[in-house]
Structures are given as C-alpha cells and as structure tokens.
Amino acid sequence: MNWKIFRRLFLLLVLVFLYLPIVLLAVYSFTLSTNIGAIRGFSLHNYVTLFTTPELTSMIAGTITLALGSAVIATILGTMGAIGAFYSKKNVSAFITTLNQVPVINADVVTGFSICVLLVVALGISKDSYIPLLAGHVTLCAPFVFLSVMPRIKQMDSSIYEAALDLGATPVKALFEVVIPQIIPGIISGFSLAVTLSLDDYFIAMYTKPATFDTISTYVVNATKGAQTTIKTALWALSTVIFLIVVLVVLLSNLSVILENVRKKKGKKKKKGHLEKGGSRAG
16 A cells, blocks of 8 residues: 555655746746746736747747647658668668667757768768758758658568569559558658757757857757847747647547547447347348
C-alpha cells in the first residue's frame, strides 16, 4: 500500500514540474502583470499585442514556414532512407541505420556549427540565401523521420513489394501504391515530429540563420536580454497558444486512433456475424 502511495505521489510531482510552469505562464498571459509574482487584473492585451505587432507576426510566420518546409523535405528523405535500408542487404542496412544514429545522438550545437563551417565557410554559401538554415533543420529532422517510419516498415509484409512486381507493376508504382500506403501512419508521425523539432530548435538556427531572420526560439532567447516589456509579456501569450495547439493536436490524434479501433471492432463483429449466419444456413 505504501508503495502505491509513493508511486502516485511521484507521478503527481512529475506532472507538477512538467505543467505548473506552463499553467503559470497561461494564467499571467491573461493579466496586466509585467512580472511573475503579482496578478494585476484580467486582460487580453498580450494576445492583441501578439497578433497585431508586425515584428512578432512576421517572426511566427517565418518560423512556421521554415518548420513546414524543412519537415516536408526531411519526411521525404527520411522515408526514402528507411525504405532503402529495409530492402538493402543486411550489412548495408545496418550501416545506414548506424549512420542515422549519429545526428540523433550528436549535440545540436555541433551539428549547427558543422553545417555552418561546411556550407558557409567551405562552400561560400551565404546565410542570406536561407540554404544553410534549411539544410541544418533537414539534417536535424530527417533521422527522426527515419526512426518513425522504420518500425512501420518492419511490421509490413516484406513480400508484398515483390508480389506487386510479379503482377506487372513497375518499381515506382509498387512503391507508391503498395509500400507507401502501408506506412502512412509512420510517415505522418515522422512529419509531426519533424515540425516539432524545427519549431523547438535554437542552436542550429543561431549558427545558420540570416542576421535579419529569427525563429521563435532565437527570438525568445534574445527577448529576455532587453526587449520591451510589452514584447516579453506577449511571449507569454505565444507560449500559451503553442501549448493549446499541441494539446488539441494530441487530443485529435488520440480521438482518431480510438475511432479507428472502434471501426475495426465493428468490422470484425460484422464479419463474425456473417460467418455465423453462413454456417447456420449451411447446417
């Protein structure tokens, strides 16, 4: 009994450490307070500032555009890499999987600095072209897409691709009409993770971004070093909006999984009912 109480208290403590700071920011984002400590009346001033200040709206739009663009490229590369590794020989597959682990384990600051040295210093590509920034985020996200897609591919019957080829399909047609549909959940999961990683990145963006461009992460860090008070408090509202969007996405994804399971159970019951009716008629 004591062990059960301890586990519940530990879980409660973890939840408090995870969500209490976010809840505090959310509460203060609806007040006139300029510092955490004293609550000064209800207000939507921070949200008005967030969505009407050109500096903030352009920063948010740029961050979202970068996240979606890099996530699309990373999803394509990560998915193709996972499929290639799965259908390669055992030694080649193990080599590709091992190489994929390097960016995952490697520190972001090392990845960002390395890309800056390679593209900006060695190849002379200007940061103003956004190519180093995009390349850095793709490098960050693609390995995680690989890891999201690979389990789905391993759950798939490896012979269906060869069967499609035997039935006359071209390799490209077999890939897009047989293999890809089987791993769509993994691709969606990898894309979502890539978007999240890009939105959250700070170190790679700091090394590779143009001087006039800021992501949410770099802007927030710089804002704590001397931005106007109205901008700082508007970032509380931004944190709240991001958290609510994440919660909504998680709820919708879980709801879709529940509905899919319910649909499958209904399908199995109908199939079972048809089989029972058919057996009774035969008898």
